[in-house]
Amino acid sequence: MTNDTLRLERISSDNFDAAVAVRVRPDQEHAVSPVMKSLAEAYVHPRTAWPRLILDGDRPVGFLMAFFDIAWVGTSADLRSGLWRLNIAADEQGKGYGRFAVESVAAEIRRRGGTGLYVTWHPGPTGPEPFYLGLGFSPTGETSGGQTVGVLNLT
Numbered sequence: 001m002t003n004d005t006l007r008l009e010r011i012s013s014d015n016f017d018a019a020v021a022v023r024v025r026p027d028q029e030h031a032v033s034p035v036m037k038s039l040a041e042a043y044v045h046p047r048t049a050w051p052r053l054i055l056d057g058d059r060p061v062g063f064l065m066a067f068f069d070i071a072w073v074g075t076s077a078d079l080r081s082g083l084w085r086l087n088i089a090a091d092e093q094g095k096g097y098g099r100f101a102v103e104s105v106a107a108e109i110r111r112r113g114g115t116g117l118y119v120t121w122h123p124g125p126t127g128p129e130p131f132y133l134g135l136g137f138s139p140t141g142e143t144s145g146g147q148t149v150g151v152l153n154l155t
């Protein structure tokens, strides 16, 4: 894997089957929704959801879905952007693809003028907390549906 070979692709009829075939490890399934559910949510939230297949060369290795400018607490006073879903395929983990996904979403948020990348994660031993903390995310002190809210400062 080199950064030159990594890319994101819009979900289309050409890569739909490859996208829904991305599966995390069984012990991680509590931590993230299946890709099929994310794509259904993207269908009903077309203005905020940004689903993408992660490819290394032509090999699908994961799936991400970002969100842009949602009213976090139901008011327009606190618009946030971030990572809604991140699924790296079970046998492709530990190769830098998750880091690439976070960096790609950070770049897209910056391009749109945003200054923070928000994410929520399930606390617990098989959850992604060490991954996010290692990439520089800090807990905001909030929770959302029992999940920890974290933010990466992009300024």
Ligand SMILES: CC(C)(COP(=O)(O)OP(=O)(O)OC[C@H]1O[C@@H](n2cnc3c(N)ncnc32)[C@H](O)[C@@H]1OP(=O)(O)O)[C@@H](O)C(=O)NCCC(=O)NCCS
Pocket: 024, 025, 028, 031, 032, 085, 086, 087, 088, 089, 092, 093, 094, 095, 096, 097, 098, 099, 100, 119, 120, 121, 122, 127, 128, 130, 131, 134
């Ligand atoms: C969490 C997840 C996205 C990480 O993706 P990944 O491709 O395996 O992570 P990377 O290889 O890019 O790792 C980047 C860094 O994080 C570290 N890291 C990754 N997972 C880690 C873990 N569980 N514990 C500690 N460190 C971890 C890596 O060691 C690496 O550190 P380094 O650069 O210092 O070597 C992936 O394991 C996954 O899809 N998990 C299941 C679903 C999930 O929890 N998604 C998040 C929903 S919010």
